[in-house]
Structure formats: structure tokens, C-alpha cells
Amino acid sequence: MPELPEVEVVRAGLAPAVTGATVASVTVFDERSLRRHPGPSEDFVARLVGRSFTSAVRRGKFLWLPLAPVSSKTQETRPEPHDSARFAPEAHRSPAFSAAPSEALVVHLGMSGQVLLREPGAPDDALTRIRIELSSPVHGILRMNFADQRVFGSMAIEDLTPTRDGQPGGYAGQLPVVEPVETSPALASRPPRSAPALIPRSVAHIARDPLDPAFDERAFFAALAKRRTGIKRALLDQSLISGIGNIYADEALWAARIHYDQQTGTLSRATARTLLAEVRHVLAKALGEGGTSFDAQYVNVNGASGYFSHSLNAYGQQGKPCPRCGRPIVREQFMNRGSHFCPHCQRLRR
């Protein structure tokens, strides 16, 4: 499931199931899904079996499950706090976390990937490319099926490296609402916890997403001013801003009344701010509705669909009246894909 809201739905569904769970077995049905893994499938399996996950982290459309360091003494899984009540695990505060994860299972869903949680023995989902059987101290035995029609998605084991800005690598769950009994201004302004400042190698070049508190707005606006390209190209460039795909690009541009090929350098700072606000709004709204799904290809870890497709104003609405002005929405071929917009509300300006 491609864009940020859909990947976040998967991350949130996966987190409670995988956190603290140990990999019992791995079956690779299609090696093409390991395209990004640096090594043969035997290596992928060997590096995963017996390991346990510490959390589920996401930046933009990339998802990763950090692996607890291999203990030379014992394979015993440590008790960990429930995921819904914390950020990613900390590597330094408690003695139990004396060693930070140094590698992670990196998942990208591509155009059609799904991660589905199933009971053991359940019939395999169609197009399952990789099956990972987990043993969870809370949920018992679980299957994590990676299904992918077009095989643009992938799984890989990768090293984790420190983030450039020293901020958390990505989003790993809700911050706990922990109000200090005696609230001092200094304490209140400081986040109660921080995720590890680590990121998989292949994700390091991806910009933070606009829902990340550490997203660098100034750098984003500066990059827009400097670029010589259309605004939609820029929104889809994951090294500038991550998490946006074709649907939410079209939706945010419609909301901000900007033509997809408007040159980035011509946008005023105020217009760029409006656009960023609309991007955040549309992503957050879709997240609240469980993501966008048109068919069974886009589902959460239980196979259920989201509802955001009912809220689309431009994407896929060609021929229908613009919800703002009533004139028909148009679809044009752009970047080898469809661009949906209202020619009246979203005009090219020089």
C-alpha cells in the first residue's frame, strides 16, 4: 500500500504483533521480493530466524522492524512496554537495552504490497511472496504474509546508521501522554521520549515526511525555490518530502488550487506554506479514515479496506464536477501517470 497513510495503517497494525515477537521460520516463495536484500535468500532467512523485533518504525512510505541484538547468552525475549504507549524502544536508559539494534527488516510495499497477519495454518493469501512465522509472548504463533501482485515491493535486512540530524529515524507510535506532576516549562517543552536516531541505509536519503515533528520546513521551502521543475514532480520526489504519492499529490494540489506543472520557483512562500498545510491536512484526514482503497489491493494487516476513497476531490474524479466550482475535473497524462485537476481552479500562472 503505497502512500503514507496506507503504510502507517500497516505500521500501526503490525507494531503490537511484532514487538517482542521472535521469528520462528521464514519461507521465501519468490526471490524477486528480496531484490533489495544484499545477499541470497538463504542469507535473508538465516539472519532472521531466531531474532526478535523491537518495534515498527516508518518514514514516508518506508517501514522497518529493528532487530534486537543477538544475545550470546540467551535467546530469551525481554519484556517490553506495549507499543501503543511509547515511541521506539530506547537503547540507552535501562540496562535491558544496553545494546541498540544494529539492523532491521526493511519493508517497502511498492505499488501493490500488503503485509497480512494470519493465524497459523490459515490458507495463504493470494500472491504471498514471503511468509514469516512469529512467536509472540502476547499473541502466540502468528503468520506475517508479504503479498505483492506487481513485485515492486520488497523485504530486506539492512544495517541501521545514525540519522544526520540526530533526530529519531522515523515514527514508531504515539508518544505517551505523560504529564509530569510538577510541570516545569523546561520539562513541558521537551518530548517525554525519543525514538532511536537510527535509519536503514537504503532509507537514509529519503527526506522526513511532513507529519514528522523533525520535518525541516525551511529546507523544503528553500529546495522548492531552487528547483527548476513542476510542483507535482517535487511533491513526488521522496528526497525532498516523503510519503506523498500520486493520489495525495493531486488532492493537495487541488485543495491549494495549484496546477500540477506550476514551476516550483514561481510559488510564493505563502503559497508554499498553504500547499504544505494542505498536504498535511489530506494525509492526516486519510489516516483518520484508514487510508484510501479502491479494491482488495489496499488493506490493513487484517485485510480490511480504508474509506478515504469516498473523500477524494480530484484523484480519479475525471468528468465529475469539481466540488468547488462545479466544472468537470480533467485527467491528463503526466510523468507516465494520470494527473487529475480542475482546469478552472488550478490554472498555470507565469
Add this chain to the structure above:
DNA sequence: CCTCACACCTGGGTGC
């Protein structure tokens, strides 16, 4: 360095 076209893939829907 920046920008852009293209390759990588399968399966569902549509129209003849």
C-alpha cells in the same frame, strides 16, 4: 549536481 525517461512487474477491466 540536477532533471527526466525508463525499467522493473502482474492482473483486472474494457472494448472489439
Add this chain to the structure above:
DNA sequence: TGCACCCAGGTGTGAG
């Protein structure tokens, strides 16, 4: 029914 053709939510690479 069969079949050609079009469509699909993404990313990495390499040419210019």
C-alpha cells in the same frame, strides 16, 4: 469466449 490493449497507489538508475 478470446484477446489485445490500457490502467494501476513507487523507486532506482543512468543518460544528457
